Amino acid sequence: MKKPIYQIVEEDIKNKILSGEYKTKDMIPSENELKEKYNVSRMTIRQALNTLVSEGYLYKHKGKGTFVSDVKLEKNIVRVRGFTEEMANLGKVIRNKLLKFEFIPATKKIADNLLVDENDLIVYVERIRSSDDVPVLLEILYIPYNLFKDIEKEHFETSFYYYIETTKNYKISHCLHTIEARNADEKISEMLQINKNDSVLYVTSKTFLDNGRPFEYVKSYYRADQYRFVQKSFRI
């Protein structure tokens, strides 16, 4: 799986921004200079730059040049992060206990959410995710098989997002959440080691690749004493 050139250029420039080699408000080399430097065509350079612009690292001024954004202001937007990534950030030890890993036909509802046809093959996964040996959430995942034909149980015992981004080299774009409160039923409470009727956060998520395709539909039950959402909203 060879990385495309524009992605190499993109990562190189992003690193130069993060390391401080390109500083806030600095003009980076022009597209023509970058074209020479990386020995590629200008369109390839533009593809790399445009991604960084859409991610907020750079901004352009026609007739002037391309400049580095104030990256401090970015980081406050709500980010899509896998549970693994999130917990690792907090220095927690994660464990994933796989309960089910099956192939099932898509129901109407799942097919609609994942933009596949009814009865198309779906990877169905149930797992419990623990942080420092305390169960935090129960996840039920629906994943279109045709996107991940080499998918294996192991990917859900480690990090599914790592597999997607590193092994498959897909790009994750964004995620839609709904967040509700529910009382745990018998099954949920048992799995999360809480009492029946204890509150849980019930979250549905649909996550998209940068080609516009949803690649997972997830129902999650979070233990209320172990997890909460933080969100920043803007008045627009």
Next chain:
Amino acid sequence: MKKPIYQIVEEDIKNKILSGEYKTKDMIPSENELKEKYNVSRMTIRQALNTLVSEGYLYKHKGKGTFVSDVKLEKNIVRVRGFTEEMANLGKVIRNKLLKFEFIPATKKIADNLLVDENDLIVYVERIRSSDDVPVLLEILYIPYNLFKDIEKEHFETSFYYYIETTKNYKISHCLHTIEARNADEKISEMLQINKNDSVLYVTSKTFLDNGRPFEYVKSYYRADQYRFVQKSFRI
């Protein structure tokens, strides 16, 4: 001011989606066909298509084609909106029942959150907000008196945000939420007309003016059967 071709193509295709000429899950013509149809180069077609993909109108399948997304699920960006505004948008009739309106000294925690000094005067408000006569949430507000010296009970019986933006002419900038699930205690359940131990969404909000000052700190208890949060996150 001539429109670039890719934008004309983009709008044309978007219109065909919105008008229903291209239906959900339909494959649209291939890039080569579109190239012939509009009499432009393939790169121009791709620029138009990629914008529509990033906006969520289309998704692509390498080796298969380009397809129409389920457009109903657009426009989900998280906005700061007062409850009044939000419910009015849904055509609901709002009522606010004011339970308490008092002036109290700031505790350490409240002072820290509102960037005032301990024991500074705080407006303390409790109110129940109903939609179509069903109680939806219990709100407990802490507001720094020094920002609103002319504040009155009436402002909480109608819309506090309206008062801020129209009467005071302040600009609201953004809001930080934390969202948790809790079991309703005796008091909460009674106020929201639910059973004891029923789940509620417990939300804390800190809302800021565009000068960076927090102007309210709010604890809210939402009835789980009446309310949920929707959020869109980006991977950056």
Next chain:
DNA sequence: GAGTGGTCTAGACCACCAT
């Protein structure tokens, strides 16, 4: 094997900005 989207090239002309 034929068709699709993904990547890439080596040019070109334009509008905008500074000097």
Next chain:
DNA sequence: TGGTGGTCTAGACCACTCG
């Protein structure tokens, strides 16, 4: 006027999907 990014072309080869 010379340099920048914005738009656009007419090709090319690749990887993927499907029959």
